[in-house]
Amino acid sequence: MFDNTDETSHVPAAVLRRVQAALDALVAAGGLAPDLDRSRVLVEPPRDASHGDLATNAAMVLAKDAGKKPRELAEAIAGRLAADPWVARVDIAGPGFINLTLKPEIWRAALRSALLAGSNYARGTPGGAPVNVEYVSANPTGPMHVGHCRGAVFGDALANLLAFVGRPVTREYYINDAGAQVDVLARSAFLRYREALGEDIGPIPEGLYPGDYLVPVGRALAARFGETLRHRPEADWLPEVRQVAVNMMMAMIRDDLAALNVRHDVFFSERSLIEGTDRVGETIAALRAEGKVYEGRLPPPKGAPPEDWEDREQTLFRTTDFGDDIDRPLKKSDGSYTYFASDIAYHAGKVGRGFDELIDVWGADHGGYIKRMQAAVTAVSGGRARLDVKIVQLVKLLRAGQPVKMSKRAGDFITLREVVDEVGKDAVRFMMLYRKNDAVLDFDLAKVIEQSRDNPVFYVQYGHARGRSVFRHARDVLDELPEDWKGPAALSLCLTGAPLDRLDDPGEIALMRSIAQFPRLIEAAAAAHEPHRIAFYLYDLASDFHAQYTRGGKDSPHLRFIMQDDPQLTLARLALVQGVITVLSVGLGLLGVDAPDEMR
Template identity: 55%
Template sequence: MDLFALYQSRIADALSALFPQLADAPELLRRFVVEPPRDASHGDMSTNAAMVLAKPLKSNPRAIAEQLAEKIGEFDGIEAVDIAGPGFINMRLAANVWQDMIATINAESADYGRPKEAPSGKVNVEFVSANPTGPLHVGHTRGTVFGDALARLMAFSRYDLSKEYYINDAGGQIGVLAKSVMLRYCEALGHEIGEIPKGLYPGAYLVPIGKKLADQFGDELLNMDEAAAIDKIKPIVLDEMMGLIKADLAKLNVHHDHFFSEKQLHGEDGDIRKTLDWLREEGLVYQGTLEPPKGKTPEDWEDREQTLFKATDFGDDTDRALVKSDGSYTYFAADIAYHRNKYLRGFNEQIVVLGADHAGYVKRLKAAGKAVSGGEANVDVKICQLVNLLRNGEPAKMSKRAGTFVTLGDLVDEVGPDVVRFIMLFRRNDAPLDFDFDVVTAQTRDNPVFYVQYAHARACSVFRNAKRDLPDLDISLAALQKADLSLLNDPAEIELIKVASQFSRVVAGATEAHEPHRIAFYVHELASAFHAFWTKGKERPELRFVNLDEQTITLSRLALVNAVRQVLANSLEILGVSAPEELS
């Protein structure tokens, strides 16, 4: 249950009763927020409803706040209400409201934080989508983790969702890859290949594929026309490379639901041709010329009349070319056809995760989504900034088995998937991230993933200690659900409950904004609150979780600890990070 959403709904009802004219403008009641005040001393909740509605109601915000505050004071669970500044309303909740949240968390368990009903529509999250010409490198890792965590977050929020990988298999790079593998094939047959020619892929990751071809074909390929041999091995090489990529993704427990082949877009019956025909029918394509862009002229700009998409009608900065001078399609033509394909598959929400070098694609892809769906589909492009690898604050050096770059596999092998996933999410995706090996592997509070996992392990240890010290006490979930929660009335206990009770609100906000880092920030805050309460128990014996002489309060405290443990576990599940019961 989201307490903040509950009181927001009650406030909306109160406003409707106070101002009947709002019935004709229900959207106004969705504009205000109920959130924690910036200063905790001001209360538990704050709303800007009076400020937001002052202009539409043509009234003074303070006057609105005074009427609304009187209504709020009549709500169940409200202990105090006051008005601050020009019209902010602060609320303080009664202790029993927070105590009841422990019961709610323990009752809902793994479902705590989920909405009761599934949202409408279908969501497609496309991420990774690296060219299948080599192993995933560190630059792909952040987008991989972000995309998977976002998909987990939205699945947790009951969205009908599919995780998709777009395979770039229609361009010339697959032919270059096949030629590179042919050299390794010759090498496997005992031929001297010398230095890898410029323009081909030199990585040692191709050696095993060359050996497989040698085992499968012997010297058959050597006796074929080179072009025929390349065409023969292309699909084999592509499958091998995708297998390598999938194996790397599995190290991070990332598994896609669908792999889309770019080749489906091309050819006479491909989606690009069909999409261009549809765009022409809709009047969204014309023949014209483009002004040269300001600044550096991109390589794909052509000073000629060409087939253009009316991208500016949908919020882009310029119209976009769809056909090159040689008759082939532009990259954007493939993009717009791909988004139409997703829309026709039923995805009205399309999320695309791209690297920092694709920041210029945001407006054009959003425009594509609007155009091909008649405004029914939304495309949200999430850009993941660069990751800087450090050791003790200095640029890190690692082995480069792939030839010219550090692989995702190298990173996971050194520090483990939990560390990689949590650290990649412990910063906004659109901000650069420093990944310091010395920090993220230390078992200290400065290491956020250790700090959070330690909190979960600590919570589990409380139950082990209770079972050891009070073997006759029933500490099952059923017993915890019957505990007297009114005994949890110390300010320190209430403060911890307040943080745990924020989870539903954080999930809702993170889901709506497509920002899984909010869950990482939140779970770190909850871990900090739990560790702080643990410390208070050392300073004040009456706050200890297990009291040998007071089994009733012990059961109540265990109910609190179990609720915190559950919220920690739910948060880590969304992030794709394990919740250990013990740490070595």
């Protein structure tokens, strides 16, 4: 029996080490130069599963530097790998890809590794540089809409994923509580305040926020200030009304996020950058001292002028020195700071807090802002810090294929809370991650609550529930199965007593192979900052599990998970089911989705 759990806990990584060992053997035999750069050598599942279990590009990426033809080098590497005790078959495809089929006992051992690890399967070792993930950061001017929802779920799942692989993660929300939009909020709230005092305010004027969500703010202002604000000039009442309105909007936003189980460690106020200590001015002064800020004029742009171009002498940041297309203004003509200046100071503060890896999750309309912000982070950190901006594309909200446009609460958009209340947290979170973040997402309120294979969140959750149900029914066959079958005692029973060599059906081996690929999937998703990969993987795993279950229930009764006349085979198959349950539970947890024991 093969039971090297240290190796089989991450099969692709272990096979990569075997490929490297084969290359070492070729070097020792004089067939390869010892100084070849092997950093691009990979081991990954082939696109077509019929080609084998894993494939390596070693010959393709090394042939040129080795002075050999890829196919010639592939044959030499394949000859070494064929002798490896893990390898059942080696094939060379096309110009030099090497496909490997591993012996079934490797996948059985990988299943044992997954069972031993339990909820820690694929979890990384704590360590590495801290990472700051800033997401949502919606303006505090009203309830969050469905577009904010996607960024919230993406950022939260990404933070979960990075923490799971061992990175120290800070989840941050940047409160845009400075600038014109919060002054409009204050004026809109003041109108509702007058309404709360009994005044007929008539239609909401153009340019103010019309939503009914500001009615409670007006009432709160009336309860707190009575008539005292009513006849004061705007300059007097605006700061107080603005603060109350922002605080109430943020409380509403926090409540909406809580409904999605989205949380943040830090809520950072933009206004704090300019009130009290002028951190924006300090940042500009520091950059000027380094020669990164100067007074000058911007040349006329080609085509349509950008929003921040002015033909005048002004304070400019040398963003072109750090990869941007043009230098950028830091002050407006009235002497106030540009949004960019505040954003530079904010990100400089992140670097000052010890973050060299920054991830910002932005909406679809901010793509043109990426280069300048990455230039700013490079400049303020002396090239030490890196900013990765993840754009989340638009969400098209549908109901049975028809667009949904109007909100009962906000008037002109659908709120996040309305969607969560209608279809539930799990459907929202999973489906917001079932497309790559930079692809437009169609979210159909009717489809996401269907109990069918066409509804991915149902199908994956049903896979977990179905696995749990197998254990409940298994008590009829295995008297020794403990009552607390979900706990460590049952898991230990599956591990110590299960004859995994009885698992030899191609469907069973395919499930074990999928389970074994989970650590590599997690590692790659974390490195690429792409949590959607987990959702795709879970759907495929659940599909394979349902297919195997169905095979045993119809055409092939000898493949049933519970065999009345063969307790030992039943025990082995329960170990396989437990492996599927483990991975589905871990994966769903990373996405912030529940893994139910039953579904009705």
